Amino acid sequence: MKIATAGIGLRAGHVLALFRQMMPEVEFVGYYDPQPTYLEMIGTDTPRFDSVEEMLAQTKPDLFFVGSPNEFHLDQIRAGLESDVPHIFTEKPVVVSIEETMELGRLLAKHGSDRLMVGLVLRYSQHMVDLRAAMAEGVLGQITSLEANEHIGPYHGAFFMRDWRRMVSHSGGFMLEKCCHDLDLYNMITGSRPARVASFGGRRSFLPDHAPASNAENEIFHIKGSVWNSVDDPFHSDGDIIDCQTAILEYETGASMAFHTNLNVPDEHRRFCVMGAMGMAEGDFVRGYLKITRRDGKVYADHDYSKGDRATLGSHYGADHMMVADIIAYLKGAAEALPVSIVDALEAGVAALALDEARSAGRVVGLSETWAEFDSLGLRR
Template sequence: MPQRFGIGVIGYGYRVGGLVSQLMALCREIELVSVCDPSPDSIASARAVAPSVEVCTTPEELTRNPRVGWVLIGSPNSFHREHATIAMRAGRHVFCEKPLATNLADCLAIRDVVRETGKSFFFGLVLRYAPLYTRIRQLLDANSIGEIISVDFNETLGFNHGGYIHQDWRRHRAAAGTHMLEKCCHDIDIVNWMVGSRATHVASFGGLRYFIPANRTIADEIGPSPTGRRAFQDWPQTKGDPFTLDKDIVDHQVAIIEYASGVRASFHTNCAAAIPERRLLLLGTHGAIRADLHTGTVELQKIGWDEPRVIYKVTSTLADHAGADAQLVVALADWIIRSAPPRTGIDHAIDSAVTCFGIDAALDERRVVDLQTLWNQAGIRH
């Protein structure tokens, strides 16, 4: 009889439900033993992949099951602290979706429990597993553009994606944190990784100018989709009108970041872009790299006379984060079955969260924020 590896899930929604289905398809030894989720629809999805799954009403009940060795957390962000700490204190290894938590105190409380329990903590910064970013990191490691001087990057979302965000629990800061934290912590993490340094100063402007009641008529102007769905509400999980629902997140934001290494970066996000992009432009002393996850293209150009432009085509199927989901699932399987240490852990989680908290403080308070206070609170020297 082959060894079985039992997992439990707290928050079996769209994201972690999808990862678990892929994980179980990849590894028959991995078994979904227990699930905790208040939604009957989510429980039905869990039962579709594991008909005899135990259904728990509390995370404590889930972690009492001795067959659960690993807990995967896919609940809304404001629950991550409670769910992660309960699971680790009960002796379980934890995979937690991004962002770590909605405020610094909760992030640091999770890190304290990681340190205190010594449990393995796998953090869901999926873009680090995307072949496109791995290729860029390899080019930087090969010194292809010399020292990075400045960076420009963005995450502009297609209108149905933005519409989804503005009708979901993500539209409330109490549940999700800010848009910068909830959605763009990935992009911030990628630039932290490429630059290899921590942000020291940030400034930001942003607001809500698109998903407001006055713009509801834009959906009428565009008309229904070929399948008869209203514009901005074409995602299967969409439940309401993103223009009229109450919300307290932004729909567009710009930020500038200065790193300890001297690198300066600018970032732009927008939730209703006719041209969606996840573009990254790195300008170095000896060359430039320009990439876009949507087109799956990485361009490398050296500074010099008649230098050729080298173009790498990488996977660009956005439904699975450009190939990153499949790589993440392989890493999850290695973590569970072979105890392989995760590539993305608590330190990456804290670094991206602190940078986002600083950017949002800059936006809210309309000032340049020196991140030293936040790094000090996090006990991090840079």
């Protein structure tokens, strides 16, 4: 299995290292990255190339990994689709605008979407494996409403305010960059997409008035390092992303959701509560539980993922390992499909971008015309 990568930052290095750990026959045949920060994670002897096109032409990889900053994804995915590389993996979010979504959609309509996989890792989590199984048995019934959040600690929020992700032009915005995972899950759970959305938020925590008063406190905001296009001070940065947002979404099925995210929460959590006509499911990725209750009050399942092997697997609540294992099975022909598709990822991205449009414009944004254009590409089978 020959792998070439565009981008070798921390995330790409981590996922690629898992590939080698779980698939010893992996050979890293090339990388393209003007600033290869974590090259040692795949091997400093990996050949370097001056362009993606040159790398793909010379190495002819089995898998092309796109792990570069978001603004470069479209061009690099295009290069992969137009080459003869059989499989492409792109990190989320896939693209940074509605226009790029449609452009990639046209490329997928031309070249096929089966070659492209995406790193929406939470679909692979044990939480979602167990929740999908319960839903398949009809335990929840028709989904009626949801509430969910993603709250990250000050050390992580500061990273976003110092990193290249602080600029909407690079990342597409915080809701897209960080919460596309969550929005994808709730599209999956409702079995539909947002029909209209509204959103409110702004920058409330990472402001000069709230800068740390001591060096000891300041250290908290530099735990997570950044390299490319970064700045040192998250409270005086030039970033234009926001640090808190509240959103409401109405889905095509009629279900509705309230979603809240904040980048400065000392006791992190990533909770969800799904209400159905026949039951409910509540869980927290950070605290590691999932409880499913039938409408008669009987508990269908009460999972504690904070103990045992799953608790020690690390990043993304153990889902990184599960994702790589599933992808390897898929590449080897042992699995027919993956839990999430590139089309799912693009639809989650549209939801995030629409939420930011609603926030900045101060109005409810309807998505019927956007979905009509997207569906006209024929990507859904």
